[in-house]
Amino acid sequence: MIILREMRWWDVPAVLELESGLFPEDAWSVGMFWSELADARHPRATRWYTVAEAPDGRIVGYAGLMAIAGEGDVQTIAVAREHWGGGLGARLLTRLVRQAVEAGCEGLLLEVRVDNDRAQRLYERFGFEPIGIRRNYYQPSGVDALVMRLDHPADALPRPNTADNVGA
Template sequence: MTWQLRRAHEPDLAAIMHLETTIFENDAWSAPMMVRDLGDPGCYYLVAFRPDDPSNVEAYAGLLAPQGAAEGDIQTIAVAESARGGGLGRTLMQALINEARKRGSRLIFLEVRADNPGAQRLYERLGFLEVGVRRGYYQPDNVDAIVMRLNIPELESMLTTPAATVPS
């Protein structure tokens, strides 16, 4: 499957929030939190859609990595259930890692629910290592967060996936 990625903006908020509240139910971000990140120059959010249906956002992902900061943080990633299993999550993660590198980050962190082994496997395959646990981080479910870190590889050593394009 080929996916089209583009930078997310405030007009994408309704589509993003639909995915956010559908996928994350109990611990979804609020619309004001999401709008704040979409407008923050230190953040970089992408939306994904099929090339033949650009109005149907099927995934999004966000990065916090201010220009010149040595560290970045994957804020969120969500893929609609109907779009899972085809590499879209990996494609979004690689795009965020590449953006973090462009902004000067050498380390990137994320938290993942301890009860989400599929996401954990994806992050491990991308080179993330577990560095800690935040007990009860996800509320109100009281689920632990596994903290993971990636030493951002040099561009030449990154695996590339020709499954998506991101216009500038």
């Protein structure tokens, strides 16, 4: 069974490998991940990062959240292709939404590539709604981002004992 756990510094190489395979044109750099993790492990943290670890120890997904002043932002979410369609993306997103609620967020934003229909459907299932477009957001590809918002994140959390909540 795939477990979700806090991302740690030693996960960065595996996360980078997955990142570059999934997002070759606009992958995050090692510095971006280090910067995010630098604000994740202290009492006033504004970042929370999770990895999905397979039974063999491989990292097969990851997700990150920023939460400041009652607003949350999904920084990143990714699932290895061989795990698409198995509910891992929903588990990771559930983890981020739960963390946003715990951080007191009244709303949750994200950007998603306009050509990523699979991710958009996942976000819509959670209640995210489109609110705008950011032109040329993803660089260097120049692909636009669809901005989506979820009001009242607590309402999007699955009820206890549901399939999306298992192992989350």
